[in-house]
Amino acid sequence: MEVGGPFGLQPGHTSSIRRIEGGMLSYHADADINTNPFELGLDRLVNVDMDADFIGKDALRRIRDEGVSRRQVGLELGGHPLVGPNTTFWPIRRGGDVIGKVTSAVYSPRLEKNIALAMVGVDRTDLGQRLEVETNDGVVEATVVETPFFDPKKRLAASAVGSGTQH
Secondary structure, X not given: OOOOHHHOOOOOOOOHHHHHHOOOOOEOOOEOOOOOOOOOOOHHHOOOOOOOOOOOHHHHHHHHHHOOOEEEEEEEEOOOXXXXXXXXXXXXXXXXXXXXXXXXXXXXXXXXXXXXXEEEXXXXXXXXXXXXXXXXXXXXXXXXXOOOOOOHHHHHHHHHHHHOOOO
Protein backbone atom coordinates (compact mmCIF):
# COMPACT_ATOMS: atom_id res chain seq x y z
CA MET A 1 0.00 0.00 0.00
CA GLU A 2 2.81 2.39 0.89
CA VAL A 3 4.79 1.68 -2.28
CA GLY A 4 1.70 2.02 -4.50
CA GLY A 5 0.39 5.17 -2.78
CA PRO A 6 2.41 7.68 -4.83
CA PHE A 7 1.09 6.06 -8.01
CA GLY A 8 -2.54 6.25 -6.91
CA LEU A 9 -2.85 2.48 -6.50
CA GLN A 10 -5.67 1.39 -4.23
CA PRO A 11 -7.31 -1.90 -3.28
CA GLY A 12 -9.65 -3.19 -5.94
CA HIS A 13 -11.73 -6.20 -6.80
CA THR A 14 -11.89 -8.86 -9.45
CA SER A 15 -12.28 -7.54 -12.96
CA SER A 16 -15.90 -7.95 -14.09
CA ILE A 17 -14.64 -9.15 -17.46
CA ARG A 18 -12.49 -11.92 -15.98
CA ARG A 19 -15.17 -12.86 -13.47
CA ILE A 20 -17.81 -13.32 -16.16
CA GLU A 21 -15.38 -15.03 -18.58
CA GLY A 22 -14.64 -17.55 -15.82
CA GLY A 23 -18.32 -18.02 -14.95
CA MET A 24 -17.71 -16.83 -11.38
CA LEU A 25 -20.80 -15.67 -9.55
CA SER A 26 -21.41 -12.34 -7.91
CA TYR A 27 -23.77 -12.25 -4.95
CA HIS A 28 -26.63 -9.80 -5.59
CA ALA A 29 -26.06 -10.00 -9.36
CA ASP A 30 -26.01 -13.71 -10.24
CA ALA A 31 -27.28 -15.14 -6.97
CA ASP A 32 -29.22 -13.93 -3.97
CA ILE A 33 -31.30 -15.24 -1.08
CA ASN A 34 -33.86 -16.59 -3.59
CA THR A 35 -31.34 -18.61 -5.63
CA ASN A 36 -30.35 -22.18 -4.82
CA PRO A 37 -27.25 -24.21 -5.75
CA PHE A 38 -29.22 -26.46 -8.12
CA GLU A 39 -30.24 -23.49 -10.26
CA LEU A 40 -26.61 -22.37 -10.41
CA GLY A 41 -25.20 -25.73 -11.47
CA LEU A 42 -23.50 -26.15 -8.11
CA ASP A 43 -25.29 -29.37 -7.15
CA ARG A 44 -21.94 -31.22 -7.14
CA LEU A 45 -21.13 -29.22 -4.00
CA VAL A 46 -24.30 -30.21 -2.12
CA ASN A 47 -24.67 -33.60 -0.47
CA VAL A 48 -28.17 -33.81 0.96
CA ASP A 49 -27.78 -37.57 1.52
CA MET A 50 -24.95 -37.25 4.05
CA ASP A 51 -25.54 -38.38 7.64
CA ALA A 52 -24.71 -34.98 9.13
CA ASP A 53 -27.57 -32.56 9.58
CA PHE A 54 -27.31 -28.94 8.47
CA ILE A 55 -29.57 -25.92 8.11
CA GLY A 56 -31.56 -26.09 4.90
CA LYS A 57 -30.92 -29.79 4.29
CA ASP A 58 -34.62 -30.69 4.03
CA ALA A 59 -35.35 -27.76 1.71
CA LEU A 60 -32.38 -28.60 -0.51
CA ARG A 61 -33.41 -32.26 -0.65
CA ARG A 62 -36.92 -31.22 -1.70
CA ILE A 63 -35.55 -28.91 -4.42
CA ARG A 64 -33.27 -31.66 -5.70
CA ASP A 65 -36.12 -34.18 -5.79
CA GLU A 66 -38.71 -31.86 -7.36
CA GLY A 67 -36.29 -30.18 -9.76
CA VAL A 68 -35.88 -26.51 -10.54
CA SER A 69 -37.85 -24.26 -12.85
CA ARG A 70 -34.89 -22.11 -13.90
CA ARG A 71 -31.14 -22.42 -14.40
CA GLN A 72 -28.15 -20.21 -14.93
CA VAL A 73 -26.71 -20.23 -18.45
CA GLY A 74 -24.06 -18.46 -20.43
CA LEU A 75 -25.07 -16.23 -23.32
CA GLU A 76 -23.27 -14.68 -26.24
CA LEU A 77 -24.99 -11.40 -27.07
CA GLY A 78 -25.13 -9.73 -30.45
CA GLY A 79 -24.97 -6.00 -30.99
CA HIS A 80 -22.22 -3.47 -30.60
CA PRO A 81 -19.57 -4.08 -27.91
CA LEU A 82 -20.98 -3.21 -24.50
CA VAL A 83 -19.35 -0.11 -23.03
CA GLY A 84 -19.34 -1.51 -19.50
CA PRO A 85 -21.00 -4.19 -17.41
CA ASN A 86 -24.78 -4.04 -17.02
CA THR A 87 -26.00 -2.32 -13.87
CA THR A 88 -29.58 -3.63 -14.04
CA PHE A 89 -31.12 -6.97 -14.91
CA TRP A 90 -32.07 -7.20 -18.58
CA PRO A 91 -35.23 -9.11 -19.56
CA ILE A 92 -34.80 -12.15 -21.80
CA ARG A 93 -37.62 -12.93 -24.20
CA ARG A 94 -38.58 -15.81 -26.45
CA GLY A 95 -41.63 -15.45 -28.66
CA GLY A 96 -42.63 -12.25 -26.85
CA ASP A 97 -42.69 -13.88 -23.40
CA VAL A 98 -40.22 -12.94 -20.65
CA ILE A 99 -38.43 -16.20 -19.84
CA GLY A 100 -35.55 -14.93 -17.71
CA LYS A 101 -33.05 -12.17 -17.00
CA VAL A 102 -29.44 -11.32 -17.75
CA THR A 103 -27.68 -11.03 -14.42
CA SER A 104 -24.13 -10.06 -15.54
CA ALA A 105 -23.05 -8.90 -18.99
CA VAL A 106 -19.86 -7.39 -20.40
CA TYR A 107 -17.81 -7.11 -23.58
CA SER A 108 -14.80 -9.45 -23.52
CA PRO A 109 -11.84 -8.06 -25.49
CA ARG A 110 -10.11 -11.46 -25.17
CA LEU A 111 -13.07 -13.26 -26.81
CA GLU A 112 -14.08 -10.26 -28.95
CA LYS A 113 -17.76 -10.65 -28.09
CA ASN A 114 -20.41 -9.66 -25.57
CA ILE A 115 -20.93 -12.36 -22.95
CA ALA A 116 -23.44 -12.73 -20.14
CA LEU A 117 -24.60 -14.90 -17.28
CA ALA A 118 -28.37 -15.28 -17.18
CA MET A 119 -31.16 -17.06 -15.35
CA VAL A 120 -33.74 -18.65 -17.67
CA GLY A 121 -36.51 -21.21 -17.53
CA VAL A 122 -35.20 -24.80 -17.70
CA ASP A 123 -36.89 -25.34 -21.07
CA ARG A 124 -34.61 -22.63 -22.56
CA THR A 125 -31.21 -23.91 -21.38
CA ASP A 126 -30.15 -26.07 -24.34
CA LEU A 127 -26.87 -25.02 -25.94
CA GLY A 128 -27.58 -23.12 -29.14
CA GLN A 129 -31.00 -21.91 -27.94
CA ARG A 130 -31.78 -18.50 -29.53
CA LEU A 131 -33.21 -15.77 -27.30
CA GLU A 132 -33.71 -12.00 -27.32
CA VAL A 133 -32.29 -9.67 -24.66
CA GLU A 134 -33.54 -6.17 -23.93
CA THR A 135 -30.34 -4.20 -23.29
CA ASN A 136 -30.07 -0.51 -22.51
CA ASP A 137 -29.37 0.03 -26.23
CA GLY A 138 -32.26 -2.05 -27.55
CA VAL A 139 -33.06 -5.68 -28.29
CA VAL A 140 -30.20 -7.99 -29.33
CA GLU A 141 -30.09 -11.65 -30.26
CA ALA A 142 -28.50 -14.04 -27.78
CA THR A 143 -27.37 -17.65 -27.95
CA VAL A 144 -27.04 -20.06 -25.00
CA VAL A 145 -23.42 -21.24 -24.77
CA GLU A 146 -21.22 -23.30 -22.48
CA THR A 147 -19.57 -21.73 -19.45
CA PRO A 148 -16.99 -20.83 -18.47
CA PHE A 149 -16.53 -18.64 -21.51
CA PHE A 150 -12.76 -18.76 -21.06
CA ASP A 151 -10.82 -21.50 -19.27
CA PRO A 152 -7.04 -21.00 -19.24
CA LYS A 153 -6.48 -24.73 -18.54
CA LYS A 154 -8.42 -25.72 -21.67
CA ARG A 155 -6.55 -23.09 -23.66
CA LEU A 156 -3.17 -24.41 -22.47
CA ALA A 157 -4.17 -27.98 -23.25
CA ALA A 158 -5.41 -27.00 -26.72
CA SER A 159 -2.23 -25.07 -27.51
CA ALA A 160 -0.09 -28.01 -26.34
CA VAL A 161 -1.99 -30.37 -28.65
CA GLY A 162 -1.78 -27.90 -31.54
CA SER A 163 1.97 -27.43 -31.13
CA GLY A 164 2.72 -31.11 -30.60
CA THR A 165 4.12 -30.29 -27.16
CA GLN A 166 3.02 -32.32 -24.17
CA HIS A 167 2.95 -31.10 -20.59
